[in-house]
Amino acid sequence: MAELTGLFSPGRVAVVGATPREGAVGHAITSNLIEGFSGEVVGVNPNHDEVLGVDCVDSLADAGDPDLAVVVVPPGIAVDAVREAGECGVGDVVVITAGFGETGSEGATRERELREVAEEFDLNLVGPNSLGVMSTPVGMNATFGPDDALEGSLSFMSQSGAFITAVVDWANDQGIGFKDVVSLGNKAVLDEGDFVEAWNDDEETDVIIGYLEGISEGREFIETAREVTRETPVVLVKSGRTDAGAQAASSHTGTIAGSERAYEAGLEQAGVLRAESVQELFDSAQMLANQPLPANESIAVITNAGGPGVMSTDAVGDSRLSMASFSEDTLDSFREALPAEGNVHNPVDIVGDADVERFTGALEAALADPNVGMALVLSAPTAVLDYEELAERTVELREKHDKPVAACFMGGERVAPAAELLREAGIPNYFDPARAVESLDALAEYREIRGREYDDPTEFDVDRERVRELLDRAEQRGDNRIGVEAMEILEAYGIPIPDGEVVSDPAEAERVAGSIDGEAVMKIVSPDIMHKSDIGGVKVGVPESEVYDAYEDLVTRARNYQPDATLLGVQVQEMVDLDSGVETIVGMNRDPQFGPLLLFGLGGIFVETLEDVTLRVAPVSEREADAMIDEIDAAPLLRGARGREPVDEAAITETIGRLSQLVTDFPEIVELDINPLVATPTGTTAIDIALTVEQ
Known part of the structure; x- marks a missing residue:
């Protein structure tokens, strides 16, 4: 793991390329550092003795042992500047300069040289092509963005520097603060996995959030994030969702398992919460940073507005949450407190003339019910309702019962003071009931993630030498596609064949x-x-x-x-008796980021039409293989639907596990379909196989 203290808490920062010229990046970064950084700032530029009132020296060797070097010089000399940083003992470097891998072959060569220098001197290097880094506890804004971030407990990484500037500006307006902010740039050395791991050990970071366009080392990221998310929530927006098939694939698995599906599977296995939008990213992050985890997934909705109450119920139906069923004691409390026209069942309608006492009395009864895991306070403004007092009482009840509470105080200017009271207490307020439910849903999802158990994959006794012989034989023929003659490969790995x-x-x-x-x-x-x-x-x-x-x-x-x-x-x-079994498919497509992506689902000739499949990144454990079987819509067919005898699910699980081991052992296998894999009450049989290797 990279030790990143010098990156986020440096005592001395050197700006290589500092300049007094307004409009230059070196000027902006130097200015931002001078304005708020609690440590020392020194410029490195042989053309100036001082920049913006701070000393400017000819080289890093004269900079007084800085902890962090921010490189802003042209790309032609940036690699030399990083080498000088390594020679001077600077352990952390941010390369702002563009003109590397994003620009073509010459830039890619330059980026490779940069990586080699970083490896030679064991540098923690951010970038190149980075906006920079921020760390609010030390007042450090080592970016050329126009705004400083507010202090908070979210640590934020982004592959887009422009997105960071927009988010910081918006977050300042919303009162949302950050601990650290990193523009990843081209990720020549440090990538998302390094920061996720480092922030997990940072006591001042409560939630890790990010915007990613890709993940450099998918399998390694899964392993890292699984450990991190046991303690620290990770919420990511991943762009490029619609680019599902970067290359045409010949197999069923390759057609279905495009890049987007790989990210869905990989991030789910990693325990990462995936946000569909920037709004959802911050809704989830604020809820996770400030609220306790629920004991269960049941929600109580307390409202003075029937229509929004129905809207919230619909939103719950679209989530993993469920509307809480109240105990008889709770129902009796509601009956005593509410007027006859009120509704004591969930959502609890306390009627439009409700004052603060009626609202908070209902909320108190709901939160006291052990069947209730969380609550939503949903209100429309009325002349008899004091929003600020309701906010204060809501905060008190949340703290008293230690259960997550979201607020949906609907309105505009009338709501603002109450919303600020709630925000300061860590209770987000939403105008839209669906947003409130989605944010509570994120808490429930993270609760499930923290409770997961991860097992090691089963290691089967297989004949690797036989598979190596068969693959070598195909290579000698010049074949990269191997059809049914590859059945022997399955047999060598213990998968039954006719x-x-x-x-x-x-x-x-x-x-x-x-x-x-x-x-x-x-x-x-x-x-x-x-x-x-x-x-x-x-x-x-x-x-x-x-x-x-x-x-x-x-x-x-x-x-x-x-x-x-x-x-x-x-x-x-x-000939295998298909009538006594169910045709399934087990396959693999090797994803560029995540490696072997396993597929299981309903097979036969309609697999691409129905797409009733589920995916996992290999290798998978027995528990994960079992989950793959559970997730497909056709699972009831495997379990004896319409009077059929249930198939041997343990045999399917074992087949998935053996295939997982095969494609992990032989990375040259880039696509593989077993279709159909016939599952019967007595086992499984692979009827047909298509296999593609990379020569």
Whole structure:
């Protein structure tokens, strides 16, 4: 783990490229530091003796052992400046300068050199192409943004510097403060995982939030975030949601499991709360920073407005929360306190003429009910309701019962003083009931995350050497797509397959069919024909007497469909009784950021149409494989729907685990489909496989 104390709490900061020229980045950063930084600031620029009243020296060697160097010089000399920082013993560097990997091959070369220098001197390097960093406890604004952040307990990272300037300006208006702020830039050295890990150990950071356009090392990030989120919530906005298929993929898994689906799976496995918008990001962060976690997911809504009460109920229906069922004692309390036209059931309508006493009496009874995990105080302004007094009493009751409370004091100017009282006490106020419910939902989700148990993947006894031999053989042929002849790979990893062989002439097909009990299934074997059933390249239920002619017909169909296709023969295998089982799919697509992304779902010919699938980043534990089975909509089919006998779910779990181990052991496998994997009451059988390797 990177020790980042010098980055956020430096005693002395050197600005390499400080300048008195207004409008220059070096001027803005120096000015921002001088205005608020509690430590010392020194400029580094051989053309000036002083900048904005602070000393300016010729080089970092003359800068008096700074803890942090902020590099603002042109890209052609920025690498030399970072090297000088390393030679002078500066451990933390922020490279503001652009013109690196984001600009093309020359910039990419320069960024590689920058990374090599950082590795040589073991530097904590932010950027390049960074807005800079802030840390409010020491008053440090080492950015060229126009505003200082307010002090608070949120630590914020962003791949967009412009987004930081906009957020800080907006947050200042909303009274939202930060502990640290980091513009990640190109992430040549330090990335999101480093900051998540560092902020977890920071007692002044209550919630970690971020805007990301990508994650550099997906699997490593999952492992880091799993540990961090046991103690510190992490909430991220990830852009690029609609760019779901960066490259066309030939397999079912590749088609379904685009980049966005990988991020969904990876961030969920990491225990990260994903916000859909900037508004949701800060709604969730403020709630997580200031409220206790609920004991359960049941919410009580106390309102003087029937319509907004119904709106909040709809919002609860769209969340993981549930409307609390009150105890008889609580219902009796409501009946005694409310007028006859009120509603004692959830949402509790205390009627439009309710004063503060009626409001807080109902809230007190609800929060005292052990069935209630959290509450929403929802009110519209009336002439008889003192909003400021209601805010004060709401704060008192939240502290008394130590349960999360959100406020929805609807209104404008009339609400402002009460909203400020609530904000100071850590109770956010929302105009929209749906936002209030969503923020409480984030608390419930984080409660579930903290309670998770993570297991190590099962290590199965497998034949790795046999798989290596088979993959090497495909490489020697120059094939990157391997079809049904890859069945032996599954067999080597203990995944059941039907009896059979791949043959290259009709007489051999007859021989194999004769050794099979019952009718046979025959399939074209070609790495160039992936969807064999579409061209009539599969024959089911072939009696032994028809095997010879079936072989000839299959080869003819393949030649007519694609004359230049590589034809490796025909697979003859025993026929599996599909009527007694359920066709599922187990697959993998290797994502550039997260690595092997496993897929499980309803299989067969309609897999891409129905897309009833779930995904996980491999390797997965038995617990995670079980969860994959639970999550698909078709799970009841596996468990005996319509009088069918339940399938062997333990066998599915084991198959997922064995496939997870296979694709983890052999990173050259970039796509793999087992479709269908037939699940029956007595086990599973892989009927067909398509496999792509990277040569």
